[in-house]
Amino acid sequence: MLKTLFPNGLKKAFTLSYDDGCYDDIRLLGMMSSRGIRGTFNISSGITRPEGQEFIGAWERMTPSELENYDREGIEVAVHGVRHRDFTKISESELIYEIMADKSAIERRFSRVIRGAAYPYGSFDDRSVEALRRCGIKYCRTVWSDDSLKMPADWLRLRPSCHHSDPKLGEMTERLLGEDEPERRMLYVWGHTPEFRRDSNWELMERLLDRVAGRKDVWYATNIEICEYELAARALEYSADGGYVFNPTSLEIWLERNGEPMSVKPNETAEAWRE
Numbered sequence: 488m489l490k491t492l493f494p495n496g497l498k499k500a501f502t503l504s505y506d507d508g509c510y511d512d513i514r515l516l517g518m519m520s521s522r523g524i525r526g527t528f529n530i531s532s533g534i535t536r537p538e539g540q541e542f543i544g545a546w547e548r549m550t551p552s553e554l555e556n557y558d559r560e561g562i563e564v565a566v567h568g569v570r571h572r573d574f575t576k577i578s579e580s581e582l583i584y585e586i587m588a589d590k591s592a593i594e595r596r597f598s599r600v601i602r603g604a605a606y607p608y609g610s611f612d613d614r615s616v617e618a619l620r621r622c623g624i625k626y627c628r629t630v631w632s633d634d635s636l637k638m639p640a641d642w643l644r645l646r647p648s649c650h651h652s653d654p655k656l657g658e659m660t661e662r663l664l665g666e667d668e669p670e671r672r673m674l675y676v677w678g679h680t681p682e683f684r685r686d687s688n689w690e691l692m693e694r695l696l697d698r699v700a701g702r703k704d705v706w707y708a709t710n711i712e713i714c715e716y717e718l719a720a721r722a723l724e725y726s727a728d729g730g731y732v733f734n735p736t737s738l739e740i741w742l743e744r745n746g747e748p749m750s751v752k753p754n755e756t757a758e759a760w761r762e
């Protein structure tokens with residue numbers, strides 16, 4: 488098997504994941520769009536600020552009409568439980584409803600098929616993982632920092648690199664952007680935008696995005712774009728002697744052959760090695 492690379496042969500990826508569908512997301516969305524940064528917002532669609540009610544607090548949600556702010560290029564909207572209930576503390580039928588009612592409401596609102604999620608309170612167990620899988624969810628983010636830039640092994644127990652307030656963020660950002668290493672790496676940062684208001688540190692995010700944005704060697708992607716790419720890469724099929732690789736998926740997959748990038752287009756076969 489050949490080593491997987493990101494699209495266009497890249498070895499670095501950057502993504503964001505922000506929870507709860509808060510009013511302060513509007514500011515982050517603007518910061519991301521102006522710099523070409525892509526990412527994911529996890530929404531509890533059953534909890535919104537009443538239409539016409541002015542924003543006054545720190546942790547208030549979007550009104551239903553403000554949700555249109557998420558409807559833009561490079562932004563994924565994902566499931567966060569329709570009422571933000573703890574997946575490990577409700578009955579199985581309530582759990583399925585939390586997932587499916589949120590998924591369905593977001594799908595109708597944004598005319599998309601939603602396949603991503605984040606655990607409310609970061610709380611999960613084997614039952615919730617299985618329920619998500621059965622509901623067509625491909626990945627679900629926890630709040631347990633991986634403290635690394637490694638690609639996730641288990642997408643339904645997805646561990647972010649770190650929270651934006653993690654003191655290691657600066658060092659991890661420099662490691663992402665540093666010299667090429669043999670392995671691919673991804674910086675995956677999560678949080679809640681009202682934390683920037685509470686902690687008066689929006690400039691922390693400004694600095695991070697300024698540092699990471701606009702580079703030719705970084706893949707900027709939403710959570711689901713990265714997850715779907717990884718799942719497609721895992722679906723590649725090799726000939727018995729490993730000499731050929733067939734791509735049965737709908738995505739062009741990039742691989743490393745003899746230290747050089749190559750790609751296999753959808754429904755095509757490529758040489759994995761030559762004598």
Ligand SMILES: [Zn+2]
Pocket residue numbers: 506507567571606607608
């Ligand atoms: Zn939450």
